[in-house]
Amino acid sequence: MKSFLSYTGCLLLALGAVHGAPAKNNIRDAGNPPLRGSEDLLGYSPDNKVTGHSTDKIEYTLLPAQKEDPKIGSYLDFEKADNPQPIRGDLGGTDSGPRNYNYDRINSDKLAPPGTDQGQTINAQWPMGLSHNRYGKGNAGWARQENTVVMPDATKMAGVDMRLEPGAYRELHWHVAAEWSLVLNGSCRIQAINENGQTFVDDVTEGDVWFFPPGVPHSIQALDGGVEFLLVFDDGSFSEDNTFLASQVFSHNPKSVLSKNFGLPLSSFDNIPQEELYIFPGTPAPKDISEQNVTTVAGVVPLNQSYSYHFSEQPAHEVAGGSVKIIDPVTFPIAENFAAAIVTVKPGGMREIHWHPTSDEWTFFIKGKARATLFSAPTTATTFDYRAGDVGYFPQSNSHYVENTGDEDLMFLEVLQTDRFTDVALGQWIGSTPKQIVADTLKLPESALAKLKTEKQYIVAGPK
Numbered sequence: 045m046k047s048f049l050s051y052t053g054c055l056l057l058a059l060g061a062v063h064g065a066p067a068k069n070n071i072r073d074a075g076n077p078p079l080r081g082s083e084d085l086l087g088y089s090p091d092n093k094v095t096g097h098s099t100d101k102i103e104y105t106l107l108p109a110q111k112e113d114p115k116i117g118s119y120l121d122f123e124k125a126d127n128p129q130p131i132r133g134d135l136g137g138t139d140s141g142p143r144n145y146n147y148d149r150i151n152s153d154k155l156a157p158p159g160t161d162q163g164q165t166i167n168a169q170w171p172m173g174l175s176h177n178r179y180g181k182g183n184a185g186w187a188r189q190e191n192t193v194v195m196p197d198a199t200k201m202a203g204v205d206m207r208l209e210p211g212a213y214r215e216l217h218w219h220v221a222a223e224w225s226l227v228l229n230g231s232c233r234i235q236a237i238n239e240n241g242q243t244f245v246d247d248v249t250e251g252d253v254w255f256f257p258p259g260v261p262h263s264i265q266a267l268d269g270g271v272e273f274l275l276v277f278d279d280g281s282f283s284e285d286n287t288f289l290a291s292q293v294f295s296h297n298p299k300s301v302l303s304k305n306f307g308l309p310l311s312s313f314d315n316i317p318q319e320e321l322y323i324f325p326g327t328p329a330p331k332d333i334s335e336q337n338v339t340t341v342a343g344v345v346p347l348n349q350s351y352s353y354h355f356s357e358q359p360a361h362e363v364a365g366g367s368v369k370i371i372d373p374v375t376f377p378i379a380e381n382f383a384a385a386i387v388t389v390k391p392g393g394m395r396e397i398h399w400h401p402t403s404d405e406w407t408f409f410i411k412g413k414a415r416a417t418l419f420s421a422p423t424t425a426t427t428f429d430y431r432a433g434d435v436g437y438f439p440q441s442n443s444h445y446v447e448n449t450g451d452e453d454l455m456f457l458e459v460l461q462t463d464r465f466t467d468v469a470l471g472q473w474i475g476s477t478p479k480q481i482v483a484d485t486l487k488l489p490e491s492a493l494a495k496l497k498t499e500k501q502y503i504v505a506g507p508k
């Protein structure tokens with residue numbers, strides 16, 4: 045604070061000098077201060093003296109882990125540090141500012157990276173909290189998105205976090221990309237029709253998934269408690285601003301054409317909306333879903349092509365450090381290029397070091413705190429800190445882990461563009477490689493070689 049004051053003091057002094065001795069080249073209107081400074085401020089003056097030296101000492105206490113060998117790279121909880129500094133072992137130095145403590149406290153691996161980080165990888169993090177919100181009408185909800193505008197290297201998938209208040213609609217629409225969705229909170233009714241005229245309607249709740257293929261028109265209406273859901277699109281440049289809305293397809297065709305198309309008098313179209321509705325309040329959906337089950341001669345979308353999957357009812361696969369649930373076209377055939385996992389990691393635990401051989405990974409953090417190191421060949425590595433509401437992105441075959449850095453369970457979603465959920469685990473690879481090769485390469489002691497595991501761990505338990 046003191047050094048900031050002396051800095052402003054210095055500025056004020058400089059301005060005073062301008063007022064006291066107007067320079068000949070200063071253009072100024074009578075009574076107005078000059079826009080530009082004086083030539084007197086040019087350097088190399090023999091009587092130039094720097095004033096306002098700050099003798100303040102930066103007061104800080106390092107966390108114990110900051111005194112370790114930087115390659116140990118333990119997580120630094122800067123939320124519990126008074127004046128966090130970019131120091132690990134003999135690396136770094138103090139930060140006198142300017143700085144934003146709020147960012148520094150929640151991004152300790154950015155401020156004081158592990159000694160194993162190197163160079164510059166892609167940016168693998170986007171907090172939805174930094175996305176500009178798009179409002180619905182009449183307090184009906186909002187949506188915010190992540191796409192290549194904000195994460196230029198996340199080219200294969202984009203995401204939207206959307207909220208609908210009770211009874212509110214996401215307007216009838218379709219889009220060029222395929223849409224995969226996870227319900228994050230509450231419940232909603234979804235409906236659609238496919239190219240064969242077959243109809244679909246279902247209610248989904250927290251933890252359930254839906255999928256709408258490209259071009260298939262659909263709508264979403266929140267039930268009693270409202271709904272928040274995550275949409276993932278199979279195109280990193282997808283924008284929620286560019287969907288084909290029912291209101292717009294009507295307002296951008298000549299009314300005579302609409303009249304001919306529907307075999308209705310022109311007057312039928314007197315009140316069609318001229319602006320998009322997008323997210324807007326609606327009449328509450330009937331409690332009994334069968335009232336909205338439109339059945340035609342074309343029939344309903346066959347069960348094995350259903351647009352919903354009640355993922356919330358699938359039991360999790362429990363492992364030592366947490367649990368995993370996988371969904372891919374084996375169980376949810378319509379989403380033929382989406383494979384995903386919901387991973388829960390207990391405090392101290394970690395999704396093991398792995399990579400996905402056939403796809404980029406788009407990640408969304410649902411609950412808790414985490415960090416991950418993205419390692420890209422040949423030598424770059426960046427560690428990112430994530431919170432609930434953040435998007436992560438790990439390109440195909442680039443290794444990463446996800447460590448729980450908080451005191452509560454960590455929950456996140458991994459989404460791949462592939463027809464099977466697959467990964468290669470570093471532990472299983474090394475554990476299943478002839479020991480002599482491992483010993484020659486990595487110089488692990490005999491005692492360690494004997495303990496390597498040949499099974500995939502998914503999630504490992506660890507000390508808090």
Ligand SMILES: *[C@@H]1O[C@H](CO)[C@@H](O)[C@H](O)[C@H]1NC(C)=O
Binds near residue numbers: 228229230
């Ligand atoms: C869903 O929203 C309600 C209301 O804000 C909240 O009480 C509840 O904890 C939320 N559930 C989850 C899983 O976030």
Ligand SMILES: *[C@@H]1O[C@H](CO)[C@@H](O)[C@H](O)[C@H]1NC(C)=O
Binds near residue numbers: 245246333334339344
């Ligand atoms: C809609 O009706 C069809 C045909 O009767 C039936 O097979 C389907 O289960 C119904 N769907 C819902 C959600 O009630």
Ligand SMILES: *[C@@H]1O[C@H](CO)[C@@H](O)[C@H](O)[C@H]1NC(C)=O
Binds near residue numbers: 348
């Ligand atoms: C879905 O089920 C129907 C009959 O129930 C079957 O004829 C069809 O081949 C199945 N489709 C797929 C993609 O499995």
